[in-house]
Amino acid sequence: MEFDPLSRLIIISNRVSAPKGSDSGAQGGLAVALASALREYKGMWFGWSGDQTDEYTGQITFQRNDGVTTATVDLEEQDIDEYYNGYANRTLWPLFHYRVDLAEYEREFAGGYQRVNERFADTVQPLIEEDDAVWIQDYHLFPLGEELRKRGATNRLGFFLHIPWPPRRLLSILPEAQALVRSLFAYDVIGFHTEEWLQSFCDYATAELGAHMEGDDLVLDDRRVRVMACPIGIDAKEFAGLATSTRGRLAFRQMRDAAVGRDMIVGVDRLDYSKGLEERFLGYERFLTEHPEERKEVTLLQIAPPSRATVGSYQKIRSNLEGLAGRINGAYADIDWVPIRYVNQGYPRDVLAGIYRAAKIGLVTPLRDGMNLVAKEYVAAQNPEDPGVLILSRFAGAACQLTDAVLINPYSAEEMSDAIMLALRMPREERIERWTKMMDVITRQDIGWWRKTFTDALMGPAVETEAQTEP
Ligand code: ADQ
Numbered sequence: 170m171e172f173d174p175l176s177r178l179i180i181i182s183n184r185v186s187a188p189k190g191s192d193s194g195a196q197g198g199l200a201v202a203l204a205s206a207l208r209e210y211k212g213m214w215f216g217w218s219g220d221q222t223d224e225y226t227g228q229i230t231f232q233r234n235d236g237v238t239t240a241t242v243d244l245e246e247q248d249i250d251e252y253y254n255g256y257a258n259r260t261l262w263p264l265f266h267y268r269v270d271l272a273e274y275e276r277e278f279a280g281g282y283q284r285v286n287e288r289f290a291d292t293v294q295p296l297i298e299e300d301d302a303v304w305i306q307d308y309h310l311f312p313l314g315e316e317l318r319k320r321g322a323t324n325r326l327g328f329f330l331h332i333p334w335p336p337r338r339l340l341s342i343l344p345e346a347q348a349l350v351r352s353l354f355a356y357d358v359i360g361f362h363t364e365e366w367l368q369s370f371c372d373y374a375t376a377e378l379g380a381h382m383e384g385d386d387l388v389l390d391d392r393r394v395r396v397m398a399c400p401i402g403i404d405a406k407e408f409a410g411l412a413t414s415t416r417g418r419l420a421f422r423q424m425r426d427a428a429v430g431r432d433m434i435v436g437v438d439r440l441d442y443s444k445g446l447e448e449r450f451l452g453y454e455r456f457l458t459e460h461p462e463e464r465k466e467v468t469l470l471q472i473a474p475p476s477r478a479t480v481g482s483y484q485k486i487r488s489n490l491e492g493l494a495g496r497i498n499g500a501y502a503d504i505d506w507v508p509i510r511y512v513n514q515g516y517p518r519d520v521l522a523g524i525y526r527a528a529k530i531g532l533v534t535p536l537r538d539g540m541n542l543v544a545k546e547y548v549a550a551q552n553p554e555d556p557g558v559l560i561l562s563r564f565a566g567a568a569c570q571l572t573d574a575v576l577i578n579p580y581s582a583e584e585m586s587d588a589i590m591l592a593l594r595m596p597r598e599e600r601i602e603r604w605t606k607m608m609d610v611i612t613r614q615d616i617g618w619w620r621k622t623f624t625d626a627l628m629g630p631a632v633e634t635e636a637q638t639e640p
Contacts, residue, residue, distance in 0.1 A: 176628055177212035179297055181313060182306035185216040185239045201404065202616040204237045206624060212301065213238040215293050221246055227292040242292055251281020257309045258477050264343055265308060265332050266443040266537045271482050279345055283312060290316035297324060302628045307331045314355035327358040327627040332539040334366035337373045350374055354392040358627045360399040362540040362566040367398045399622050400570055401540050402615040405549045412522035412550035420523025432467045432593055435528035437521065437543050440473040442486045445536040445562065445579040450493045452585025457501055457508060459586050465506045474515040525550035530592045531559045534579035540566040548607045556604035558592035570610050573603040
C-alpha cells in the first residue's frame, strides 16, 4: 500500500503533550516524536487535557502550537478514578509489569475504563475523515480501535504498546483478558518494543483465542493484524548536543564539583515500583558492605520525581525508599561523605544530559520495563573519549538492543555489587568499545526511525514527489 498524500494522521493518547518551543523543559522524546509525525502528515493529536470537569460533555478544546493541532477533553472525577487511577494504573500497569501482587480487579475500574474509551470514540469519531490513519498509543486505550469500528470507522487503525506484554499465564489472571485481546483485532497494525513482548501477545492470541500466524500477520476469523517489534528510540544527536550545551556543561561542572573527585553513579527514574529502586539501593548497599575500601570513593545520585501520587502503591514505594535511603546513609555516612543523594524532582533535559555525562556509571535497573529511554539518554550524553559505563537490567526492553551494556539481574544484590565494581575498574579502551557499539545502535534506531517504521507500516511509505525525484 502506498501513502496517499491526502491521508492525515490522527494520534490518540491518554494525555496530550503540546510542543512547548525550544526550551522544552522535561518534555519527553515521545512527545517530540509524535509532534514531528504530525507536522509531516498534518492531522491532530487527541486526548485528555489532564483537567477535571463536573460532567463529561465531550467539548473539545483545539489548540495550534508549533505546527501541531491538539484536541483535548476534560474528564469527570469518576472517570479519572476508575479509568486512569483505577483500571489503567491499578490493574493493567502492575499486571503488565508482572506485579500480580499489586494488581486490583474491581468491576468499577473495568466499567470506567470501557466508558472512557467509548466516550473518546464518540468524541473523536466526527473529527476523523475518510482517508485519515489513526495511531492509538498505549495501555489506557486498548479498546478504542474496536469502539471506533463499532461507530463505522473503516480507516487504517494502528496501536503501539509502550509497556511490556505479559506472558500468557500471567495475562490469564485478568478477568477481561480474552475480550481485551479480541478487541485488539480491530487494529491493522500493532507495535511492541521487543520480540519478547510481541511473542507473548501472539502466544496468547493463538492459544486462547485460536488465532494463527500468516507471515507477519496474526489472523482471527475475518480480521488480519500486522504485528511488529519496533523499539522506540531517542533523538540521539540532539541529546548528545544537550550534554555539551551551555546549561548541560554547567550542570556537568556542578556535578563534578559536588563529587570532589569521587566517582558518581546516577539513577534517573519516575518514582515507580517497576523501576527497581529499592533493589537498586540494596544492591548499592551490598557494594558498600563488600568493598569497604571503596566507600568514600563513590556516591550515588538517585533522581526520582514522584508520579501517580494518588495511587496507594506509589505512596508506599515513596515512603519505603525514603526509609531505605535514610537507613543506608545513617549506617555508612561520615562527616565528609554521604553514600546516597536522593532527589525527588524533575530537571530540564539539558541539565539532565549534563548530569548523565558527569556520572561514571549509569545505573538503570528496572524489574520490568517496556523499553527504558533513560538507558539510551545516558549513553547519548557520554563523552566519546572517556565514556561512562551503563549497568542495565536484563528485564528492560532496552537490553535487547544495548547488549554491550553490563547486563545484570536487578533482583540480585550480588550481581549489582559485582557490576558496580567491574564498571569502576573498566579500562578506558573497553569503555570506549562498548560505548561505540551502543551509540551506533542508538543513532541508527533513533526516535525518527521508530516513528517512520511504524507509520510506514500503517500508512505505507511516503511517496516521493516529482520534485524530490528530479536529479
Ligand atoms: P517511562 O516509564 O516513563 O515510559 P522511560 O522510558 O525511562 O520510562 O522514560 C522516562 C522519561 O522521563 C525519560 O525521557 C527521562 O529522561 C524522563 N525523566 C525521568 N526522570 C526525570 C527527571 N527527574 N527530570 C526530567 N526528566 C526525567 C514508558 C515505558 C518505558 C518506555 C517509554 C517510551 O514505561 O518502558 O521506554 O514509555 O515508550
